[in-house]
Amino acid sequence: MTDAPLRIGYVPEHFSTPLYFAQKHFGLQAALTAFPSGTGHMITALRENEIDVAIGLTEGFVAGLGKEDTPGDGGYRIVGTYVETPLCWAISTGAKRPEISSVSSLKNSKVGVSRIGSGSYVMSYVLADKEGWLANTSSSDVGPYKDFVVLQTFDKLRNAVNDGTADFFMWEHFTSKKYYDSGEIRRVGEIYTPWPSWKIVASTSSVPNPAKDQRLQDLFRKLDQGVKYFGEHQDEAVEYISTALDYSKEDATEWLKTVRFCTETAGVDVKVIDNCISILRKAGVLQEGKGMQAPEMLVSGLGEQLP
Structure with missing residues (x-):
């Protein structure tokens, strides 16, 4: 099981470009599954063992673990940071x-x-x-x-x-x-969003030890390379986004001015998750004193994520 390629869920939008580059240019061995309906659908797929890893929106993943009726152990943990800018x-x-x-x-x-x-x-x-x-x-x-x-x-x-x-x-x-x-x-x-917008999560059943899972470590390395390539080859990024995805060249070019991907994707800053939880409580999405707290949503040994 541990030798099988990671099954990665992603949203088939412009933000997926570094992931595409990681596979095209740096040999990422993974089965990529598109989820046009977004983060909520990927959470369901993680819990039903249809995928091992998902790249999606911070608020969706935090809400999915922070609700008082979260099933079992929640089905996943937040293991990495993909996009640093707000959405x-x-x-x-x-x-x-x-x-x-x-x-x-x-x-x-x-x-x-x-x-x-x-x-x-x-x-x-x-x-x-x-x-x-x-x-x-x-x-x-x-x-x-x-x-x-x-x-x-x-x-x-x-x-x-x-x-x-x-x-x-x-x-x-x-x-x-x-x-x-x-x-x-x-x-x-x-x-x-009042927080960095995209995170990476891993299934608790199929990736039970993220810090030692070589497939996940390979994903982080290849994704870092994909992010670096993305930054250095903006013309290729625009070409891909405007031909393979549903955007014009003009809009793809403008989007590039607004987005900043994380150069080291492994690990999560617990303060970011704490802030997200606080705002979601204020907004009534999560309830004070119920559901998981920020440190429980993360995994130790991945980047500089714990205080």
Whole structure:
């Protein structure tokens, strides 16, 4: 089992480029599985032993381990850092929804999410907290939104805000921009994650000892090489993003100015996870005194992660 190539889940968006380079140019031996529906789906796949490692959004992974009803041992631990910069979540509605004119129009509306527990779900609560919509929602049957509409994929989310199934959804800015330019959806606003945006996690069942798992150590080495290559070959990155993925060359070039990948992917700063937990508690996603604490979510012996 330990000799089998790692099964790695990833989101098939522009952020996956260094992972692609790690496999193409540096011989990463792994089976890559795309999860267009994002972090929440990868958490399910980890728990069902469909993948060994996942690269996804910080808030989704932290929320997945921090809830009081997390099953068993949670199914995974946070072992690495992929992207150091925050993520810009664009807030979108339908092209012909004049009643939705600003972020303030979204209170008590129907929010489309990929999955319960996904980044799009978690960030809707961070938005509600920022806008002050949580002040009068202490009752368990009252929340900042009328409903959460689970729609799995980005294309279904776009359709939903146009046919009225949902009123708005949140997705990464540059992934959304093509559809603003085409007029399919309309941008209402944005919100940035108050933490570095992408982490790497490993299954507790198939990677029980991450610090000594040679496959995981190889992933970190090859991913570091992929990140370095990405930084030194921006033209190749733009070419890949604009041909293999759903972006224009102009948008890919602009995105490169906004993103900073971690040059040493192994390990996690526990303070980052603590901060994420604190904000998710404030937003009502996690509850004080319940669920895992930050040190329990991490693995010792991987980078400079513990104080």
